[in-house]
Each structure stands twice: as structure tokens, then as C-alpha cells.
Amino acid sequence: MRATVFLLPLALLPIFANEFWLVHIFSRALILGIIALSLTFLATYLGVVSFAQATMAGIAGYVLAYFGPNTVDVGHELPFAAAIPIALLMSVLSGAVVGLIARRSQGIYAIMITLAIAVAFFYFTRQNYSFFNGWTGFSGLRSPQIGDTALRTPVVFYLLCLGVAALLLAMVSGFVRSPMGLTIQAVRDARRRVQAIGIPLTTPIVSAYAFAGFIAGSGGILNVWYQERISSFSVGLGPIVDILTISVIGGLRHPSGAFIGAVAFVLLDTFAIDFVDRERFNTLIGVTLLIIVLLAPRGLRGLWDDTVARFGNARDGGENTGKSQQST
Amino acid sequence: MPVNTINGEPYALDVQGVGRRFGEFWAIEDVTLKVRPGERRAILGPNGAGKTTLFNVITGDFPASSGTIRMFGLDVTTAPVEKRIAHGLRRTYQHALLFDGLTVAETLFLAVCGVAGGWRKILPLRRDDENRDRAIELAHRAGLGDQIDHQVELLSHGQRRQLEIGLALAEDPTLLLLDEPAAGLSPAERPKLAELLRTLPDSVAVVLIEHDMDIALQTSQSVTVLHNGRMLAEGTPQDVMKDADVHRVYVGGSHGH
Numbered sequence: 001m002r003a004t005v006f007l008l009p010l011a012l013l014p015i016f017a018n019e020f021w022l023v024h025i026f027s028r029a030l031i032l033g034i035i036a037l038s039l040t041f042l043a044t045y046l047g048v049v050s051f052a053q054a055t056m057a058g059i060a061g062y063v064l065a066y067f068g069p070n071t072v073d074v075g076h077e078l079p080f081a082a083a084i085p086i087a088l089l090m091s092v093l094s095g096a097v098v099g100l101i102a103r104r105s106q107g108i109y110a111i112m113i114t115l116a117i118a119v120a121f122f123y124f125t126r127q128n129y130s131f132f133n134g135w136t137g138f139s140g141l142r143s144p145q146i147g148d149t150a151l152r153t154p155v156v157f158y159l160l161c162l163g164v165a166a167l168l169l170a171m172v173s174g175f176v177r178s179p180m181g182l183t184i185q186a187v188r189d190a191r192r193r194v195q196a197i198g199i200p201l202t203t204p205i206v207s208a209y210a211f212a213g214f215i216a217g218s219g220g221i222l223n224v225w226y227q228e229r230i231s232s233f234s235v236g237l238g239p240i241v242d243i244l245t246i247s248v249i250g251g252l253r254h255p256s257g258a259f260i261g262a263v264a265f266v267l268l269d270t271f272a273i274d275f276v277d278r279e280r281f282n283t284l285i286g287v288t289l290l291i292i293v294l295l296a297p298r299g300l301r302g303l304w305d306d307t308v309a310r311f312g313n314a315r316d317g318g319e320n321t322g323k324s325q326q327s328t
Numbered sequence: 329m330p331v332n333t334i335n336g337e338p339y340a341l342d343v344q345g346v347g348r349r350f351g352e353f354w355a356i357e358d359v360t361l362k363v364r365p366g367e368r369r370a371i372l373g374p375n376g377a378g379k380t381t382l383f384n385v386i387t388g389d390f391p392a393s394s395g396t397i398r399m400f401g402l403d404v405t406t407a408p409v410e411k412r413i414a415h416g417l418r419r420t421y422q423h424a425l426l427f428d429g430l431t432v433a434e435t436l437f438l439a440v441c442g443v444a445g446g447w448r449k450i451l452p453l454r455r456d457d458e459n460r461d462r463a464i465e466l467a468h469r470a471g472l473g474d475q476i477d478h479q480v481e482l483l484s485h486g487q488r489r490q491l492e493i494g495l496a497l498a499e500d501p502t503l504l505l506l507d508e509p510a511a512g513l514s515p516a517e518r519p520k521l522a523e524l525l526r527t528l529p530d531s532v533a534v535v536l537i538e539h540d541m542d543i544a545l546q547t548s549q550s551v552t553v554l555h556n557g558r559m560l561a562e563g564t565p566q567d568v569m570k571d572a573d574v575h576r577v578y579v580g581g582s583h584g585h
Binding site for chain 2: 200207
């Protein structure tokens with residue numbers, strides 16, 4: 001019911017919003033939000049900050065580019081019905097491998113290991129031409145057609161992104177209430193205790209990373225259809241930091257924070273240039289993000305929760321005051 | 329040749345010459361401990377004697393640097409923690425180590441699943457899940473029946489200790505290691521804990537580290553005293569309390585009981 005309240009206005013957005021807002025603001029925010037959701041999921045439920053989420057998204061994107069239609073004459077074209085599952089499978093596997101490597105690490109060490117993996121993959125894409133087409137990457141990437149309708153049509157693409165985001169949020173919500181999801185949260189709270197009740201650590205940690213890989217891979221596929229290209233820039237330090245920024249300003253304590261952070265990030269990224277000159281708009285973005293982090297240490301989602309709670313308390317207090325006044 | 333059985337039955341816990349070294353420092357050295365099935369054994373010793381290190385080595389949290397550990401005849405010296413748990417070993421921690429983000433029911437559910445299986449399922453937990461029913465039964469047994477849906481983070485200190493014991497009682501343990509279960513409990517809470525320990529099934533062997541001598545002596549049939557990582561004395565509570573060395577290093581010191 002609560003989800004419907006949020007979902008319905010978003011589903012009706014195409015009636016009011018033009019193509020620019022639908023595609024370049026909301027669809028882009030949803031895609032970045034999905035990739036950031038994979039990081040927020042790991043941070044919220046496993047207690048680990050991973051810098052490799054843009055990499056997992058990039059792996060799905062590269063696989064789809066390699067096996068899908070492109071204009072660089074690299075790869076083997078397969079039907080989308082095969083290419084999409086392969087792309088998702090590879091992102092899940094990449095997540096599992098990252099989890100396996102980082103399973104004993106927490107805090108700054110997990111960050112360093114995942115960052116090292118991400119940077120290694122970035123250079124690997126630049127140096128390997130037979131699969132990644134080097135620095136140039138893939139261009140001319142098309143999305144599937146359903147009948148006469150291309151999925152990249154603005155309204156259809158927006159609704160697709162919205163649907164995937166809603167589905168992934170629902171999957172996260174269900175997964176964290178499963179025995180495996182509870183085990184992952186237990187690992188976050190007390191690793192030694194998890195072992196002391198008979199559960200080995202590797203399986204829940206690798207499962208969490210693999211599930212995060214699935215989420216990131218879903219975002220990576222949509223990102224390829226949105227950008228219509230992919231190159232090593234897509235898995236470089238820029239996107240890695242963007243995803244971290246989105247997760248942090250959105251709030252790492254609830255999955256929906258990823259999408260709130262993504263909307264804020266995309267709005268800033270798109271419109272900051274309208275307020276200051278081209279040379280300084282990145283500074284404005286940085287200062288604004290700094291202010292958000294300082295004023296809302298738990299992110300925008302935390303700020304929202306605090307505001308709602310304060311409003312609720314004020315209302316309850318007002319009612320109580322009213323009652324007490326009546327009684328006197 | 330060490331004796332590995334008693335009346336033809338293997339010991340619940342048979343620790344032979346176990347040591348644990350951290351760099352050049354031996355936290356415990358040449359410790360030998362034989363606990364019969366169903367026996368209640370107290371481990372005493374001043375701070376730094378190596379009691380908790382001994383527990384950590386027995387559970388596999390720290391690998392032993394020397395010696396062997398057998399549980400019910402099975403050599404578990406190099407076995408991972410999970411294998412020892414599957415073989416009936418459970419423990420509590422000196423400082424409650426719990427899943428603060430979960431509820432009491434979810435915590436005990438995982439403890440049941442850890443032994444009985446089922447923690448790998450990825451579909452949302454059903455309310456009629458058999459393991460969940462067992463977890464709720466366990467919560468009642470640990471005296472937390474009214475706190476089933478409470479978040480662990482919000483439990484009082486005493487309730488956290490009860491939950492620690494609830495975790496250790498999941499799925500019929502055969503060997504319990506309790507590390508100062510009464511630590512930090514109020515005088516009103518201590519008798520409840522002692523009662524809970526007294527009502528443990530006779531088949532369960534219990535090894536207890538406890539500074540509260542009343543609880544230790546009331547609930548134990550035998551006592552092992554450690555000092556500076558080595559065994560100082562062993563015997564019935566009465567014999568050990570009369571031991572001159574024990575009196576010098578432990579009872580005669582700061583302890584007032």
C-alpha cells in the first residue's frame with residue numbers, strides 16, 4: 001500500500017513530464033539509483049562499502065554490448081533473450097568473485113580491496129581490444145524492439161526503468177526477510193557469533209555480493225541502453241565515485257536512499273551548469289554535496305525520516321496539549 | 329598413554345596438552361582437561377589466567393598452537409568452528425556478542441538454522457516455518473517469551489545474557505561453554521540464571537567460567553583452576569578451595585566470597 005502511494009505518481013509522470021525530464025532526469029536517476037542500490041544493499045545489510053559496484057554494472061554492460069548489436073564490429077551478436085541473461089549471469093558471477101576475494105575484509109580494507117578490483121578492471125578494459133575494444137569501447141548499441149516499439153522510446157524506457165527499480169526494491173525487501181537475508185545481517189552485526197551458531201561466513205558474504213551484482217548488472221544493462229555506448233570511462237573512477245556519492249547523500253540505512261540520492265545527484269549534475277560557468281560547476285556540485293552530508297549525516301532519506309518523526313511528534317504533542325487543555 | 333575414555337565412553341571434552349601462543353607469549357600452555365558427558369565443570373582463575381583463551385581454542389576461534397582437542401572421541405583440533413558446533417558444542421561470550429539489528433525471534437531462528445539447516449533459503453521467512461516455532465520455544469526457555477519481537481539492540485543487559493544462553497541452548501547441545509554468564513547481572517537476576525543452569529538436561533556437559541563463586545560452586549561438580557596460562561589445581565570444589573596454592577593466588581586475594 002505504501003509502495004503504491006509512491007509508485008502511482010511516478011507511473012503517471014509521463015502524462016506531465018516532457019521527454020527531457022523523462023529520459024535525462026528521471027530515467028537516468030533510476031538507472032544510477034539501481035546501481036547505487038547495489039552498494040546501499042551491501043552497506044545496509046552486510047555492513048560493507050564496496051567500490052566495485054560500477055564495475056559489476058560495467059561487466060553486464062560490456063557483455064550485452066559484446067553479444068548485442070553494435071557498430072564497432074566486435075563481438076558475436078546473439079538474440080536479446082540470450083544476451084540479457086548472460087549479462088546478468090556475468091554480473092552475478094563478478095559479484096560472487098569480488099565477495100570471495102573480499103570476504104575476510106571489513107571497513108577500510110574492504111574499500112581498498114574492492115577499489116583495487118575496480119581499478120584493475122578499468123585498466124583491463126583499456127588494454128584488451130579483442131573483447132572490450134580498448135579505450136574506444138562499444139558504440140551504436142541498440143535496445144530491443146517489442147513489436148513496433150523500441151524499448152528506448154522515452155515513455156517506454158522510463159516505465160521500464162521504473163518497473164525494474166520497483167522490482168529490485170521489492171526483491172531486496174523480500175530477500176532481507178529470508179533466512180539468508182537474516183544471516184547476512186547477522187554477519188554484519190557479529191561475524192564471530194555467526195560462526196559460533198554453526199554458520200560458515202563465506203556463503204552469506206558471497207551471496208550478498210552476488211545479489212548486489214545482480215542489482216548492479218540490471219542497472220548496467222539499462223545504462224547501456226540509455227547511453228547507447230559503453231567504454232572504459234563507464235567503469236572508471238568517475239562512475240565509481242558517483243555511485244558512492246549517490247549512496248551516501250541518499251542515506252546508507254535504507255534501500256530507497258539510493259534513489260533519493262540519485263535524483264539529487266542528477267538534478268545537480270544537470271542544472272549546476274545553469275547557475276555557474278562551465279569551469280566551476282563541478283565546484284558547486286561538490287559544495288552542495290558537502291552541505292548535504294554535513295546537514296544530513298544519515299543522508300536525505302534520514303533527513304526525511306527525521307522530519308516525518310518531528311512532524312509526527314509535534315502533531316502528537318499538539319493533540320496531547322489540546323487534550324490536556326480540554327481536561328483542565 | 330593418555331586415557332581417552334571413561335567407562336568405555338569417550339569424554340565429552342578431552343583437551344590434551346593444549347597451548348596457544350601469540351608471538352612469543354604463551355597465553356595458555358600445556359592445559360589438560362577431561363570433562364565427562366553431563367559433568368558440570370567450573371574453570372576458575374584470576375584475570376589474565378587464560379580462561380577465555382582456553383574457550384576460544386576449544387571452540388576453534390583461535391587454532392591451538394600445541395596439543396589436541398577431542399569432542400566425544402572426535403579429534404577437532406584443526407576443525408573449523410562450524411564443524412564443532414555441528415558436533416554439539418555451543419558457547420556464550422563474556423561480552424554478549426549478538427545480532428543487534430535482528431529481533432530475538434530472528435536471532436534464535438538463525439541459531440536453530442545454524443544446526444538444523446535452512447539458513448540458505450532465499451525466500452521470505454514464513455510464519456509457520458518449523459525452525460521459527462523452535463526458536464520461539466527457545467525464547468520461552470531462555471525467559472524471553474515476552475520479548476520475541478523486540479530488537480536485540482533494545483534489550484537490557486540481563487536480557488542480553490539470557491539471549492546468549494538461549495543461543496547456546498539451540499538444538500540440543502551436548503557440550504556447553506559458558507563464559508561468565510552472570511557478568512554484569514543484578515543480584516535479582518543472578519538466581520534466575522543459576523536456576524536456568526540447574527535445569528539444563530543431565531546429558532549436557534557444562535564448562536563454566538564464573539567469577540561469582542556462589543554460582544560456580546552451586547552448579548559445578550568439579551573445578552579446574554588456571555593461573556598464568558597453566559593449570560594450578562583440579563578436583564572437587566571442596567578440595568580445590570582447600571588447596572594452598574589456589575588460596576594464595578586466587579581465593580586469598582581480592583575475592584570476598
